[in-house]
Amino acid sequence: xxxxxxxxxxxxxxxxxxxATVNLFRAWHLTDAEARVLLGDLSSRTWxxxxxxxxxxxxxxxRSRMATLMGIHIALRTIFTEPDRGYAxxxxxxxxxxxxxxxxxxxxxxxxxxxxxxxYLDAEQSxx
Numbered sequence: 223x224x225x226x227x228x229x230x231x232x233x234x235x236x237x238x239x240x241x242a243t244v245n246l247f248r249a250w251h252l253t254d255a256e257a258r259v260l261l262g263d264l265s266s267r268t269w270x271x272x273x274x275x276x277x278x279x280x281x282x283x284x285r286s287r288m289a290t291l292m293g294i295h296i297a298l299r300t301i302f303t304e305p306d307r308g309y310a311x312x313x314x315x316x317x318x319x320x321x322x323x324x325x326x327x328x329x330x331x332x333x334x335x336x337x338x339x340x341x342y343l344d345a346e347q348s349x350x
Contacts, residue, residue, distance in 0.1 A: 231285040231286075231289060233280075236277075236280040236284075236285050236288070237277045237280070239280075239285065239288040239289060239292060240272055240277045240280060240288065241275070241277070242288075242292060243261070243272075243288045243291055243292070244272060244273055246291065246292070246295050247260075249305075249309045250309055250312055250313075250325075251309075251313075252325075254266070254269060254270075256325070256329065257269060259328075259329055259331050260287065260291065260328055260329070260331075260336070261284060261287055261288070262283055262284055262287055262331070262333070263331065264284070283333065286333060287333055287336060290333070290336040290337055290340050291336060293340045294336065294339055294340050294343060295308075297340065297343035297344060297346075297347060298311060298312075298343065300347055301343065301346060301347060311324065312324045312325045312328075313325055318342065324339055327339055
C-alpha cells in the first residue's frame with residue numbers, strides 16, 4: 223500500500239528505471255565499483271546481470287535510489303542545455319561541496335546523499 227503523497231513504482235516502471243540507470247551510468251562514465259555503490263552496494267554478479275539486460279527482482283530501496291538518480295539526471299538536463307556538460311558536471315569540483323565533486327558526495331553510499339544532491343539541484347533550478 224502506498225503512503226499518502228508517495229506513488230508506488232510498479233515492476234514495469236522499475237524495469238525501465240533499471241535500463242535507464244545502466245545507460246545513465248555509461249553516460250557518466252562510472253566504473254562498475256562506483257555504479258554498485260550508488261545502487262546500494264549491489265553485488266558484482268547482480269550488477270553484471272543488470273548491465274547485460276537481466277533486470278531481475280528490484281527491491282524498494284533500489285527503486286528509490288534509481289528514481290532519485292533519474293531525478294538528478296533530469297535536473298542536470300534542465301540546468302545544462304548541452305547533455306555532455308551535465309554528464310561531466312558530476313566529476314567537476316564544486317564550491318557548494320567544499321571543492322569536492324557531486325560524485326564524491328554520492329559515493330558515500332547513503333540514499334540520503336542522493337536525495338540531498340537532488341534537493342541541491344532542485345534549489346539551483348528554482349533560483350533561476
